[in-house]
Amino acid sequence: xKILLVGATGHVGSAVHSALRDTHDVITASRNAGIRVDxxxxxxxxEMYRAAGPVDAVVVTVGAAPFKPLADLTRDDFTAxxxxxxxxxxxxxxxxxxxxxxxxxxxxxxxxxxxxPIRTGAASSMANGALEAFVHAASIELPRGVRxxxxxxxxxxxxxxYHSSFPGFVPADxxxxxxxxxxxxxxxxxxxxLTVG
Amino acid sequence: xKILLVGATGHVGSAVHSALRDTHDVITASRNAGIRVDxxxxxxxxEMYRAAGPVDAVVVTVGAAPFKPLADLTRDDFTAxxxxxxxxxxxxxxxxxxxxxxxxxxxxxxxxxxxxPIRTGAASSMANGALEAFVHAASIELPRGVRxxxxxxxxxxxxxxYHSSFPGFVPADxxxxxxxxxxxxxxxxxxxxLTVG
Numbered sequence: 114x115k116i117l118l119v120g121a122t123g124h125v126g127s128a129v130h131s132a133l134r135d136t137h138d139v140i141t142a143s144r145n146a147g148i149r150v151d152x153x154x155x156x157x158x159x160e161m162y163r164a165a166g167p168v169d170a171v172v173v174t175v176g177a178a179p180f181k182p183l184a185d186l187t188r189d190d191f192t193a194x195x196x197x198x199x200x201x202x203x204x205x206x207x208x209x210x211x212x213x214x215x216x217x218x219x220x221x222x223x224x225x226x227x228x229x230p231i232r233t234g235a236a237s238s239m240a241n242g243a244l245e246a247f248v249h250a251a252s253i254e255l256p257r258g259v260r261x262x263x264x265x266x267x268x269x270x271x272x273x274x275y276h277s278s279f280p281g282f283v284p285a286d287x288x289x290x291x292x293x294x295x296x297x298x299x300x301x302x303x304x305x306x307l308t309v310g
Numbered sequence: 311x312k313i314l315l316v317g318a319t320g321h322v323g324s325a326v327h328s329a330l331r332d333t334h335d336v337i338t339a340s341r342n343a344g345i346r347v348d349x350x351x352x353x354x355x356x357e358m359y360r361a362a363g364p365v366d367a368v369v370v371t372v373g374a375a376p377f378k379p380l381a382d383l384t385r386d387d388f389t390a391x392x393x394x395x396x397x398x399x400x401x402x403x404x405x406x407x408x409x410x411x412x413x414x415x416x417x418x419x420x421x422x423x424x425x426x427p428i429r430t431g432a433a434s435s436m437a438n439g440a441l442e443a444f445v446h447a448a449s450i451e452l453p454r455g456v457r458x459x460x461x462x463x464x465x466x467x468x469x470x471x472y473h474s475s476f477p478g479f480v481p482a483d484x485x486x487x488x489x490x491x492x493x494x495x496x497x498x499x500x501x502x503x504l505t506v507g
Contacts, residue, residue: 155385182451183404183447183448183451183452184407184451184453186404188352188397188400188401188404191396191397191400192392192397195389195392195396195397195440199388199392199436199440200385200388200389200392203385203388203436204385207380207383207385210381226443226447227443228443228446230443230446230447230449230450231450232450232451234447235444235447235448235451238443238444238446238447239396239400239440239441239443239444239447240440241443242439242440242441242442242443242444242446243392243396243436243437243439243440243443244436244439245439245443246423246424246425246427246435246436246438246439246440246442247432247435247436247439249425249427249435249439250380250423250427250431250432250435250436251380251432252427253427253428253429254379254380254381254429254432255380256381
């Protein structure tokens with residue numbers, strides 16, 4: 114398959130690249146490598162899809178939200194989480210439908226905070242919950258058998274800087290998380306949240 | 311208890327008012343009745359809490375999102391759903407914490423589209439999923455035993471104009487939905503999504 118991987122340079126994105134590149138034709142896009150894209154800029158996303166051409170699958174491993182104690186999270190923080198993670202990923206779907214083959218797939222990235230919160234994580238939980246509900250909803254309306262799923266990983270083994278904020282959360286290796294993307298792409302799933310951890 | 315009911319004039323809000331007013335001191339707020347408030351305007355929300363004074367519980371039954379086929383939902387539509395439903399309810403929590411008694415409660419309103427989508431409902435599903443994840447997250451960080459829950463109802467019997475968009479969804483009477491708010495307020499629950507239907 115020809116797969117467009119958006120966010121190819123992060124811990125998850127680079128592991129997904131490693132997991133897919135031997136058996137698929139992977140085109141990478143990110144802020145600083147491969148096709149250059151600013152996922153918060155609709156014009157940049159449109160240009161990325163034009164440059165990539167028709168694809169069988171799109172994998173999105175981008176999106177960030179601010180981490181602060183609940184009492185310190187402002188309207189701007191929640192809006193930043195919405196714009197940077199939710200709206201960016203939704204826009205990649207909406208703009209990408211025309212580029213995807215019949216029966217092709219989108220695989221988005223959410224995270225364990227949608228179901229198991231931590232202190233300082235309310236904006237991230239909000240963003241992940243929004244995306245997971247969007248995946249369920251979009252899966253019943255996408256045309257031509259186009260599929261949509263999300264991978265929702267726990268904290269990564271490689272992201273050691275975050276481990277102290279996730280007490281009792283058993284980290285997962287990025288290579289294991291990457292297999293969930295392969296599961297979403299190569300099985301005929303749609304509307305699923307594939308949890309890891 | 312002294313309860314501030316924000317959004318007292320809709321189908322749900324007026325039913326909650328009926329369910330609570332015989333046994334509680336209910337203060338109502340809405341765009342056009344009771345304490346006047348524009349829930350999308352932070353200054354107006356601050357003024358509403360000042361006018362209401364200290365309370366034991368806050369019930370929020372406001373928030374709208376656009377309904378359109380997935381292919382027609384724009385960035386502005388998703389942003390409108392976020393601002394009008396998610397950010398408005400979160401702001402009511404963030405601004406209201408200081409007004410709530412120890413062990414008091416917030417009860418927000420989400421909806422069945424967080425878990426069972428319909429055509430045209432992707433922006434609403436997104437908004438409801440965001441709020442439900444926020445409730446889980448905020449419940450572990452609110453101070454002084456302050457609680458937070460959400461009621462997530464199916465389509466209301468009284469909202470007859472929507473029934474054709476919800477095929478196979480069995481409507482629930484607003485008076486039954488209202489009991490879920492009472493359950494959230496009068497039981498020592500926190501972090502729960504009380505589904506009706």
